[in-house]
Amino acid sequence: MKNMLMHSLRKPSGLPRLLILGCGDVGMRLLPLLRARFRVFAVTSQPARCAQLREAGAVPIVANLDDRASLKRLAGLASRIVHLAPPLSSGLLDRRTRNLAAILPEHARMVYVSTSGVYGDCAGAWVDETRPTAPANARAKRRVDAEQVLRGWSARRGAKVAILRVPGIYADDRLPLKRLREGTPALAADDDVYTNHIHADDLARIIERALWRGEP
Numbered sequence: 001m002k003n004m005l006m007h008s009l010r011k012p013s014g015l016p017r018l019l020i021l022g023c024g025d026v027g028m029r030l031l032p033l034l035r036a037r038f039r040v041f042a043v044t045s046q047p048a049r050c051a052q053l054r055e056a057g058a059v060p061i062v063a064n065l066d067d068r069a070s071l072k073r074l075a076g077l078a079s080r081i082v083h084l085a086p087p088l089s090s091g092l093l094d095r096r097t098r099n100l101a102a103i104l105p106e107h108a109r110m111v112y113v114s115t116s117g118v119y120g121d122c123a124g125a126w127v128d129e130t131r132p133t134a135p136a137n138a139r140a141k142r143r144v145d146a147e148q149v150l151r152g153w154s155a156r157r158g159a160k161v162a163i164l165r166v167p168g169i170y171a172d173d174r175l176p177l178k179r180l181r182e183g184t185p186a187l188a189a190d191d192d193v194y195t196n197h198i199h200a201d202d203l204a205r206i207i208e209r210a211l212w213r214g215e216p
Contacts, residue, residue, distance in 0.1 A: 162214025
């Protein structure tokens with residue numbers, strides 16, 4: 001695997017390089033929008049996914065955001081980066097993004113997919129990106145930490161980071177079909193609230209546009 005990766009890195013290509021971290025469902029939808037314009041490298045912690053990523057048009061790299069030493073091969077690899085990897089499920093800091101920031105290059109451009117949960121409970125108010133963050137749970141606090149870490153990296157290294165605060169993601173394979181078929185309520189009526197959702201394909205298109213037009 002290591003020899004294959006080194007061969008891929010040495011292989012000449014006229015396309016600029018782009019790195020995707022967290023290439024799950026949204027990342028796989030993003031690949032067809034990017035592979036004609038970039039040489040895409042996709043990071044996975046699961047060697048079994050390499051064939052799938054290669055078939056989708058990416059060069060797979062096995063690395064783990066929880067293991068800083070495994071990220072050394074990513075340093076300086078690409079000038080454009082899409083960060084889709086979620087934080088760990090515990091703690092108030094995003095250790096994964098902190099590990100990543102330690103090896104990110106100068107003058108790069110990143111799109112980071114965060115969450116609208118950083119705004120906290122807005123009591124039904126209309127919200128846009130100018131609203132101050134007020135994370136109410138540990139998951140949202142980890143996302144705010146990641147945003148702050150990446151802003152610090154961009155300020156220190158002359159880079160640019162566009163942060164997308166994404167609501168709930170839906171698609172035809174993300175629907176609660178079993179509950180719908182059984183007629184099981186998703187929520188008790190008294191617990192129902194307004195929520196925001198975005199289709200996974202629309203999010204992929206927004207990420208692609210943000211690589212070119214996204215502002216800090």
